[in-house]
Amino acid sequence: AQKVTQAQTEISVVEKEDVTLDCVYETRDTTYYLFWYKQPPSGELVFLIRRNSFDEQNEISGRYSWNFQKSTSSFNFTITASQVVDSAVYFCALTSTDKLIFGTGTRLQVFP
Amino acid sequence: DSGVTQTPKHLITATGQRVTLRCSPRSGDLSVYWYQQSLDQGLQFLIQYYNGEERAKGNILERFSAQQFPDLHSELNLSSLELGDSALYFCASSVTGTLIPGELFFGSGTQLSVL
Numbered sequence: 001a002q003k004v005t006q007a008q009t010e011i012s013v014v015e016k017e018d019v020t021l022d023c024v025y026e027t028r029d030t031t032y033y034l035f036w037y038k039q040p041p042s043g044e045l046v047f048l049i050r051r052n053s054f055d056e057q058n059e060i061s062g063r064y065s066w067n068f069q070k071s072t073s074s075f076n077f078t079i080t081a082s083q084v085v086d087s088a089v090y091f092c093a094l095t096s097t098d099k100l101i102f103g104t105g106t107r108l109q110v111f112p
Numbered sequence: 113d114s115g116v117t118q119t120p121k122h123l124i125t126a127t128g129q130r131v132t133l134r135c136s137p138r139s140g141d142l143s144v145y146w147y148q149q150s151l152d153q154g155l156q157f158l159i160q161y162y163n164g165e166e167r168a169k170g171n172i173l174e175r176f177s178a179q180q181f182p183d184l185h186s187e188l189n190l191s192s193l194e195l196g197d198s199a200l201y202f203c204a205s206s207v208t209g210t211l212i213p214g215e216l217f218f219g220s221g222t223q224l225s226v227l
Binding site: 035037042043044045046047050091099101102103104105 | 114145154157160168170200202204215216218219220221223
C-alpha cells in the first residue's frame with residue numbers, strides 16, 4: 001500500500017526565517033512520482049514540483065528547494081527567507097500509476 | 113489559473129437531496145479526477161475517467177456517481193446527501209490516462225455544505 005506521512009500538522013514562523021516541511025512516503029513500486037502542492041487560503045491547489053523516483057537530484061527554484069532521499073523515503077521541502085504570502089497548507093503526494101495519494105498536509109503560518 | 117473549471121463554486125443544500133458538480137478539464141486533457149477534501153479525511157481520491165471511460169476508483173460511496181461526456185467534461189453526482197458529505201470537491205485533469213509522466217491540474221473546487 002502507498003502512504004504519505006506529513007508529521008508536522010502546523011508550523012509557525014516569523015518572516016525571513018527558513019522552514020522545512022517534512023514528507024515521508026511508503027511504496028513498493030520502483031517507479032513512482034512525488035509531488036508538492038500548495039493550498040493558499042483561497043482554496044485552490046497549486047502544483048509546485050514533481051520528482052520521479054530515478055532522479056534524486058535536489059532542486060532549487062527561487063526561495064524553494066526540495067531534498068529527495070530514497071534511502072530514507074523522504075521528500076522534504078524548504079522555504080528560504082519565508083514571506084507572509086507563503087502562508088498556506090502544503091501537501092506532499094505520491095503516485096505510481098493511477099491515483100495521487102496525498103499526505104494530510106502541513107499548515108504553514110508566516111507572521112510578519 | 114490552472115485551466116480547469118469547476119461549477120458551482122459554492123453549493124448549499126439539505127440532507128437527503130441530490131446535487132451535481134461539474135468540471136471542464138484543460139483543453140486537450142483526456143483524464144478527469146475527482147477528489148474530496150474534508151477536515152477529518154483530508155484529500156481523498158474518488159474516481160478517475162479517461163476519454164469517457166472509468167479508469168480508477170477510490171473511496172467513492174455508492175451514493176456518489178460520476179461520468180465523463182464526449183466533450184470530456186465530467187459531472188459528479190451526489191445523492192441522498194448526509195451532513196458528512198460537506199466538503200470541498202476538487203476536479204483535476206491530466207493529458208494522459210496515467211499520472212506518469214503527467215501531472216494533475218486542479219480546479220478551484222466546489223464547496224458543498226449540507227445542512
